[in-house]
Amino acid sequence: MALLGVNIDHVATVRQARRTDEPDPVWTAAEAELGGADGITFHLREDRRHIQDRDARLLSETVGVKLNMEMAAADEIVAIALELKPDQCTLVPERREEITTEGGLDVVRHRSRIEPAVKRLRDAGIIVSAFIEPIGEQVRASAVMGFQAIELWTGAYAHAKTPATQLAALDALRSGIKVGREVGLEVHGGHGLTYRNIAPIASMPGFGEFNIGHSIISRAVFVGIREAVREMKELLIRHAPR
Numbered sequence: 135m136a137l138l139g140v141n142i143d144h145v146a147t148v149r150q151a152r153r154t155d156e157p158d159p160v161w162t163a164a165e166a167e168l169g170g171a172d173g174i175t176f177h178l179r180e181d182r183r184h185i186q187d188r189d190a191r192l193l194s195e196t197v198g199v200k201l202n203m204e205m206a207a208a209d210e211i212v213a214i215a216l217e218l219k220p221d222q223c224t225l226v227p228e229r230r231e232e233i234t235t236e237g238g239l240d241v242v243r244h245r246s247r248i249e250p251a252v253k254r255l256r257d258a259g260i261i262v263s264a265f266i267e268p269i270g271e272q273v274r275a276s277a278v279m280g281f282q283a284i285e286l287w288t289g290a291y292a293h294a295k296t297p298a299t300q301l302a303a304l305d306a307l308r309s310g311i312k313v314g315r316e317v318g319l320e321v322h323g324g325h326g327l328t329y330r331n332i333a334p335i336a337s338m339p340g341f342g343e344f345n346i347g348h349s350i351i352s353r354a355v356f357v358g359i360r361e362a363v364r365e366m367k368e369l370l371i372r373h374a375p376r
């Protein structure tokens with residue numbers, strides 16, 4: 135069954151709305167662990183719009199499950215990752231004007247910038263994952279560039295407006311998983327996954343990890359972090375491939 139990584143950035147977004155010290159994403163990570171999270175994911179953006187350096191440091195000191203740091207392949211952020219040594223770094227595209235990470239990283243186009251970052255992180259013993267769209271060329275290039283894992287962008291599935299586009303997005307994910315496994319990559323999934331749309335994705339064989347943020351934190355406003363994580367974990371168990 136795939137692991138559940140809980141993305142806690144959204145709690146830091148609420149805190150930063152007031153530039154105060156609550157709610158604390160570090161507390162969120164502890165609560166998520168108590169709810170059964172297999173991993174904690176955070177994104178240290180170059181513009182520091184939500185997670186701050188202090189959060190990244192405390193998370194690296196306190197999280198007991200797999201710690202996954204999302205980041206751009208930027209020198210300043212790579213240096214921080216090398217110091218904090220999370221279990222995994224997921225390289226993502228970053229644009230200042232975006233609301234959240236939109237679409238995957240184009241590893242083919244940005245190869246010359248990305249490849250040295252992958253090497254430095256790998257050499258430090260960190261698992262390096264590429265957040266990419268489920269396109270064969272991107273998957274194969276990720277393996278060639280030294281990534282050990284890919285996180286397939288599930289946004290096309292999550293945002294699909296018709297059953298036909300949703301089925302096409304599921305097909306693309308299925309073939310992305312197939313190519314990824316053939317070239318020896320661990321395959322993860324994430325973006326836009328919710329309690330309502332997780333079942334077809336959770337039941338797809340080949341996913342090793344899901345990273346889910348917005349939907350879990352939204353539910354947590356009403357039921358608390360621990361319960362929200364427990365409910366998502368239960369769905370992953372119920373719909374796990376047989």
Ligand code: PXP
Binds near residue numbers: 326
């Ligand atoms: N995976 C990656 C690489 C992301 O950038 C994000 C969004 O920060 C997520 C997963 C989680 O997406 P969502 O908040 O839509 O669940």
